[in-house]
Amino acid sequence: MxxxxxxxxxxxxxxHWYNIVPDLPASPPPALHPQTLEPLRPEDLSGLLPQGVIEQEFSEERWxxxxxxxxxxxxxxxxxxxxxxxxxxxxxxxxxxxxxxxxxxxxxGSHKPNTAIAQAYYAAEDGVRRLTSETGAGQWGSALSFAGSLFGLDVTVYMVRSSFQQKPYRRILMETWGAEVHPSPSARTDAGRAVLAQTPDSPGSIGIAISEAVQDALSREDTRFALGSISNNVxxxxxxxxxxxxxxxxxxxxxxxxxxxxxxxxxxxxxxxxxxxxxxxxxxxxxxxxxxxxxxxxxxxxxxxxxxxxxxxxxxxxxxxxxxxxxxxxxxxxxxxxxxxxxxxxxxxxxxxxxxxxxxxxxxxxxxxxxxxxxxxxxxxxxxxxxxxxxxxxxxxxxxxxxxxxxxxxxxxxxxxxxxxxxxxxxxxxxxxxxxxxxxxxxxxxxxxxxxxxxx
Amino acid sequence: MxxxxxxxxxxxxxxHWYNIVPDLPASPPPALHPQTLEPLRPEDLSGLLPQGVIEQEFSEERWxxxxxxxxxxxxxxxxxxxxxxxxxxxxxxxxxxxxxxxxxxxxxGSHKPNTAIAQAYYAAEDGVRRLTSETGAGQWGSALSFAGSLFGLDVTVYMVRSSFQQKPYRRILMETWGAEVHPSPSARTDAGRAVLAQTPDSPGSIGIAISEAVQDALSREDTRFALGSISNNVxxxxxxxxxxxxxxxxxxxxxxxxxxxxxxxxxxxxxxxxxxxxxxxxxxxxxxxxxxxxxxxxxxxxxxxxxxxxxxxxxxxxxxxxxxxxxxxxxxxxxxxxxxxxxxxxxxxxxxxxxxxxxxxxxxxxxxxxxxxxxxxxxxxxxxxxxxxxxxxxxxxxxxxxxxxxxxxxxxxxxxxxxxxxxxxxxxxxxxxxxxxxxxxxxxxxxxxxxxxxxx
Missing domain, CATH: 3.40.50.1100 (Rossmann fold)
Known part of the structure; x- marks a missing residue:
């Protein structure tokens, strides 16, 4: 055989995880603050992300x-x-x-839980009680809902409205792990309400859903935001x-x-x-x-x-x-x-x-x-x-x-x-x-x- | 850790697979021929099942x-x-x-391929070109479609009509592996036509679907039937x-x-x-x-x-x-x-x-x-x-x-x-x-x- x-x-x-940053042929230019366009500092992200995640986001350690x-x-x-x-x-x-x-x-059902579990862990370490995030088709939202359930964290997912309507099975999967799933734009956040005021039947987008999840996280002391890709820590x-x-x-x-x-x-x-x-x-x-x-x-x-x-x-x-x-x-x-x-x-x-x-x-x-x-x-x-x-x-x-x-x-x-x-x-x-x-x-x-x- | x-x-x-028959506290009474109700002989199943499967069905070997x-x-x-x-x-x-x-x-997605692959193997060994089976919710039909694709066998699945209509995703999964899926009762077999004549909108049943798959298999030299549970060989x-x-x-x-x-x-x-x-x-x-x-x-x-x-x-x-x-x-x-x-x-x-x-x-x-x-x-x-x-x-x-x-x-x-x-x-x-x-x-x-x- x-x-x-x-x-x-x-x-x-x-x-150990591997961090490629110290081995890159050139350091990538720094991330910038979205309002000031000045180099982003770790403290700019506190309140938004768990402390352990912020540290990794700026880390230059290889292992x-x-x-x-x-x-x-x-x-x-x-x-x-x-x-x-x-x-x-x-x-x-x-x-x-x-x-x-x-x-x-x-x-x-995907690689997304590799980071969802890590992010939920650092949130729990930080004393955070609740995570918010966005999801489109639902892979990332599922992963975070699963990870949240393992740490006893509440998870709220803003799901692009068109997906929420067309893909109920992903929504149910998230709910099975105990997450709360809202179609986005929703009336729960300023960002969502602003869109709905202009376009009551908006199908939503990842961008709007991220805005809602970020605003939700920033509005509550016990809540942080989790991102499924792009960031160094992920x-x-x-x-x-x-x-x-x-x-x-x-x-x-x-x-x-x-x-x-x-x-x-x-x-x-x-x-x-x-x-x-x-x-x-x-x-x-x-x-x-x-x-x-x-x-x-x-x-x-x-x-x-x-x-x-x-x-x-x-x-x-x-x-x-x-x-x-x-x-x-x-x-x-x-x-x-x-x-x-x-x-x-x-x-x-x-x-x-x-x-x-x-x-x-x-x-x-x-x-x-x-x-x-x-x-x-x-x-x-x-x-x-x-x-x-x-x-x-x-x-x-x-x-x-x-x-x-x-x-x-x-x-x-x-x-x-x-x-x-x-x-x-x-x-x-x-x-x-x-x-x-x-x-x-x-x-x-x-x-x-x-x-x-x-x-x- | x-x-x-x-x-x-x-x-x-x-x-080796394990066969419990020789270790049972008592031999189960023999299977009977469905028409004569006399003890079933291996040759009664030829034309319906692949030879290797029939041998295992009657086997008293432990390993x-x-x-x-x-x-x-x-x-x-x-x-x-x-x-x-x-x-x-x-x-x-x-x-x-x-x-x-x-x-x-x-x-x-289940244990069913453990037997589907074995049955497809014995069918291919026998020179069979095509397998038929029934499926209700679709687990067994999916497993056989998957196994058939690995041996280049055509697979035809009779899927209970109510499931065929309510669970299109399982049907699509079978088709992705190349299987032909028909709602049952169908007009393709005597058994299906008899039901449709009496009840044109019959939702179907596992029993009807088995009858269709069996009749289809018996009607073609190059075709055998595969069962997903109950039998000793499974x-x-x-x-x-x-x-x-x-x-x-x-x-x-x-x-x-x-x-x-x-x-x-x-x-x-x-x-x-x-x-x-x-x-x-x-x-x-x-x-x-x-x-x-x-x-x-x-x-x-x-x-x-x-x-x-x-x-x-x-x-x-x-x-x-x-x-x-x-x-x-x-x-x-x-x-x-x-x-x-x-x-x-x-x-x-x-x-x-x-x-x-x-x-x-x-x-x-x-x-x-x-x-x-x-x-x-x-x-x-x-x-x-x-x-x-x-x-x-x-x-x-x-x-x-x-x-x-x-x-x-x-x-x-x-x-x-x-x-x-x-x-x-x-x-x-x-x-x-x-x-x-x-x-x-x-x-x-x-x-x-x-x-x-x-x-x-």
């Missing part, structure tokens, strides 16, 4: 100890499996070895993915020539790739390529600009240096809701800018053809977000066939697709459409960037 | 080698995790140690669950005092418990209790009769000795669709009859309260079927508290609840109802048992 499923024991769980309690809770689904996709390799008739790290085994927590994958590939006696994954805010792909980029950046290894795959419909890395921008439409969050399409850019309603963000994380931006990470974009039809081919060979039916990475891995495997090279490809399958069946139905019925933004729309949104005084 | 997640490596996958190809495919999700539910233990303030074996990590394949759990508990240096799980047809609970019952039946261990939990709404083990009966409403399947409510018994439409069968497997019947397995029944409200308590402490949101077992485990843990005894409890969590969110919504909204059949309805259905000439 060939071993294709590399399993680690609980004792193999990493005891950050994972608290015992967090490691214990990671065991609910970690270490997650690493599989060799031997049947997919045969179907592609490629000499490449394709490995996938599967995060869909978590209770919330990317640090996600490094458990790649640290585990490294150990698993050691057991398989292999090392990736290519590390590929989907990018929205970038936390999942950073989680997989940064521990391997560590080897490259510190000169321990060379020759590894890093490929970030984003949707044609929301191409921040391939068609955006590296600039200072707000992470949210309502301009409430810290101004960050990143590849962005402009915080007022409105991506088409593709099924990969988790990749519909106008920008991606600052460190990912630095790595793309310096050529360490290559970016490409793919169409919605192409990602579903990859997901279905994968499902019929490797079993797992993945989230549309994850399918961007797998499309990239398949294309890399086909390129390896062309080149006649037995390359090792590592890809991140960030979540299952059990709540995305309507999208698969649309693909199988040939009613799926592709989307690419007009250049004029991108330029219009890029014209509304904040006038930061610091160059990026 | 306390280890609560016991992981096995692929090398620990069992290499049956798992083909290498099946073990390789099991690695897609096996070995499945065993967890210690430490947070649930604390919430219950019990001295008991609760372990759960989690099968929701399979691509189809129970044999499911033994991987318990065999793994034994190894995992050895690592945890523990042995269960109680083994508990949900029972519909009984294959999931048999899979977990039979490898432990082996120890009891062969005198290697004593003092272990085995508790089978069924729904109040379909109480075959607690209110049924041990007798010969058909496994399907249409009286096409082999007549089996089992605890039954009568093949015309119509259970209330509870959310645990997988437990809505009028009878359970013959070997389980023998074990209950001889007192080796205790049966109890629980209400729908009580199983959801258990599932929500579990989700908020252990993370996983389980299928309503699985929640019957977990209700049983919680009640055992509370009894251990009463007794002041640190008992070890092992329970089977057979699947995730991602496709059961509407049921959770109903529970959380307090609109869930409980169901118990009238004694008169049970007696009426038991009055229609076949008049077998052989006593049970």
């Amino acid at each position: 060939t071993t294709t499923h590399v399993v680690l024991s609980a004792a193999d769980l990493p005891d 950050i100890e994972i608290p015992d309690r967090v490691r214990e809770l990671y065991q609910i689904w970690r270490p997650s499996p690493l599989h060799r996709a031997t049947r997919l390799e045969r179907a592609l008739d490629t000499p490449a070895r394709i490995y996938f790290k599967y995060e869909g085994v978590s209770p919330a 990317l640090i927590h996600q490094s458990v993915i790649g640290l585990e994958a490294k150990k698993q590939l050691e057991i398989a006696d292999d090392y990736p020539d290519v590390v590929v994954g989907c990018v929205g805010g970038g936390s999942g792909y950073a989680g997989l790739s940064y521990p391997f980029l560590y080897d490259t950046l510190t000169g321990k290894r060379s020759g590894t390529r890093f490929v970030a795959v984003e949707p044609d419909a929301c191409p921040s890395l391939t068609r955006g600009t590296y600039a200072y921008d707000y992470p949210d439409t309502a301009s409430l969050g810290p101004v960050l240096p990143m590849f962005t399409l402009g915080h007022n850019f409105m991506p088409a309603p593709i099924h990969a809701g988790g990749l519909r963000h106008h920008g991606s994380s600052p460190t990912m931006g630095t790595l793309v800018q310096h050529g360490h990470v290559q970016a490409r974009s793919v169409s919605q039809t192409d990602i579903f053809s990859a997901a279905v081919l994968f499902a019929r060979n490797e079993g797992f039916v993945m989230a549309p977000e994850s399918a961007h990475g797998v499309r990239g891995a398949i294309d890399e495997a086909l390129a390896a066939r062309e080149a006649g090279e037995a390359r090792a490809i590592l890809v991140h399958v960030s979540g299952h697709g059990n709540f995305d069946m309507a999208a698969y139905d649309s693909y199988l019925a040939h009613t799926l459409t592709d989307h690419e933004p007009d250049q004029a729309d991108i330029e219009r949104a890029l014209g509304e960037l904040p006038s930061a005084k610091i160059p990026v | 306390t280890t609560t997640h016991v992981v096995l490596s692929a090398a620990d996958l069992p290499d 049956i080698e798992i083909p290498d190809r099946v073990r390789e495919l099991y690695q897609i999700w096996r070995p499945s995790p065993l967890h210690r539910a430490t947070r649930l233990e604390r919430a219950l303030d019990t001295p008991a140690r609760i372990y759960f074996k989690y099968e929701g990590v399979s691509p189809a 129970l044999i394949h499911q033994s991987v669950i318990g065999l793994e759990a034994k190894k995992q508990l050895e690592i945890a240096d523990d042995y269960p005092d109680v083994v508990v799980g949900c029972v519909g047809g009984g294959s999931g609970y048999a899979g977990l418990s039979y490898p432990f019952l082996y120890d009891t039946l062969t005198g290697k261990r004593s003092g272990t209790r085995f508790v089978a939990v069924e729904p109040d709404a379909c109480p075959s083990l607690t209110r049924g009769t041990y007798a010969y009966d058909y496994p399907d409403t249409a009286s096409l399947g082999p007549v089996l000795p089992m605890f039954t409510l009568g093949h015309n018994f119509m259970p209330a439409p509870i959310h645990a669709g997988g437990l809505r069968h009028h009878g359970s497997s013959p070997t389980m019947g023998t074990l209950v009859q001889h007192g080796h397995v205790q049966a109890r029944s629980v209400s729908q409200t009580d199983i959801f309260s258990a599932a929500v308590l579990f989700a908020r402490n252990e993370g996983f949101v389980m299928a309503p079927e699985s929640a019957h077992g977990v209700r049983g485990a919680i009640d055992e843990a509370l009894a251990a508290r009463e007794a002041g005894e640190a008992r070890a409890i092992l329970v089977h969590v057979s699947g995730h609840g991602n496709f059961d969110m509407a049921a959770y919504d109903s529970y959380l909204a307090h609109t869930l109802t409980d169901h118990e059949p009238d004694q008169a309805d049970i007696e009426r259905a038991l009055g229609e048992l076949p008049s077998a000439k052989i006593p049970v």
Whole structure:
């Protein structure tokens, strides 16, 4: 029997997270205060985020100890499996070895609990009683609801109203873990009421939902806000993915020539790739390529600009240096809701800018053809977000066939697709459409960037 | 860090399945031919089932080698995790140690692929090109669609029409793996057409769907039928669950005092418990209790009769000795669709009859309260079927508290609840109802048992 499923024991769980900041080719420019546009100080975030999270957000330590309690809770689904996709390799008739790290085994169904549990832990340590957050399609809201339940924290999620109405199952999942879920815009916050006054039937947006969650958190002493991607602290927590994958590939006696994954805010792909980029950046290894795959419909890395921008439409969050399409850019309603963000994380931006990470974009039809081919060979039916990475891995495997090279490809399958069946139905019925933004729309949104005084 | 997640490596996958038949306290009476009511011979099943499956159905070998190809495919999700539910233990303030074996990590989301892959393997070995089956809520149909895709087999699933209409996501999942799914009754078979002629808007039933799948299989040389529970061969394949759990508990240096799980047809609970019952039946261990939990709404083990009966409403399947409510018994439409069968497997019947397995029944409200308590402490949101077992485990843990005894409890969590969110919504909204059949309805259905000439 060939071993294709590399399993680690609980004792193999990493005891430190990896922080890429000290190893970057250049320090990213500092985050700026959203009102003053001056460099952000840790104390500017108190009241908004738990203290432990703020410390990590500004940390330049390479290795950050994972608290015992967090490691214990990671065991609910970690270490997650690493599989060799031997049947997919045969179907592609490629000499490449394709490995996938599967995060869909978590209770919330994606990699998001890796940071949700850490953020809930630091909130509980801080004496916080309640967390607020936003969610679009619901992956992040689910993860935070799950994590909150483990620490006895109340969780309030502002869910984009159109998703709230169209995807009741994600809402019910959050409620099963005890969370309170409100359609956003809501009448609960100034930000929500302002939108409703102008547009009573507003379908909502991630930007509005973030504003509501932030205002809610700032209005109560016992409450903090939790963010699901973009921030340094989130990317640090996600490094458990790649640290585990490294150990698993050691057991398989292999090392990736290519590390590929989907990018929205970038936390999942950073989680997989940064521990391997560590080897490259510190000169321990060379020759590894890093490929970030984003949707044609929301191409921040391939068609955006590296600039200072707000992470949210309502301009409430810290101004960050990143590849962005402009915080007022409105991506088409593709099924990969988790990749519909106008920008991606600052460190990912630095790595793309310096050529360490290559970016490409793919169409919605192409990602579903990859997901279905994968499902019929490797079993797992993945989230549309994850399918961007797998499309990239398949294309890399086909390129390896062309080149006649037995390359090792590592890809991140960030979540299952059990709540995305309507999208698969649309693909199988040939009613799926592709989307690419007009250049004029991108330029219009890029014209509304904040006038930061610091160059990026 | 306390280890609560016991992981096995692929090398620990069992290499043999366990067959309890030679270790039973008494041989179950033989299955009978549905028309002649004479003892069934292996050749009566050729044309309906693959040869390898027929051999296992009649096998009296204790250990049956798992083909290498099946073990390789099991690695897609096996070995499945065993967890210690430490947070649930604390919430219950019990001295008991609760372990759960989690099968929701399979691509189809339950334990069903353990047998689907084996049956698809034997079909492919036989040169079969196509498999047919029935499905109610969709767990079994999903598992067979997944398994078929791995062997390049066409799969046709007859899905109970009411489920087909109410649960499109399970249908889409099957189609994603390439299966053809038809609402049943359909116009594709005599059985379907006969029902439609009488009742054009029939919502269908498992019995009708089985009849359609059987007729379809018998009508084509290249096609066989696959069954998801009840049969000996299915129970044999499911033994991987318990065999793994034994190894995992050895690592945890523990042995269960109680083994508990949900029972519909009984294959999931048999899979977990039979490898432990082996120890009891062969005198290697004593003092272990085995508790089978069924729904109040379909109480075959607690209110049924041990007798010969058909496994399907249409009286096409082999007549089996089992605890039954009568093949015309119509259970209330509870959310645990997988437990809505009028009878359970013959070997389980023998074990209950001889007192080796205790049966109890629980209400729908009580199983959801258990599932929500579990989700908020252990993370996983389980299928309503699985929640019957977990209700049983919680009640055992509370009894251990009463007794002041640190008992070890092992329970089977057979699947995730991602496709059961509407049921959770109903529970959380307090609109869930409980169901118990009238004694008169049970007696009426038991009055229609076949008049077998052989006593049970």
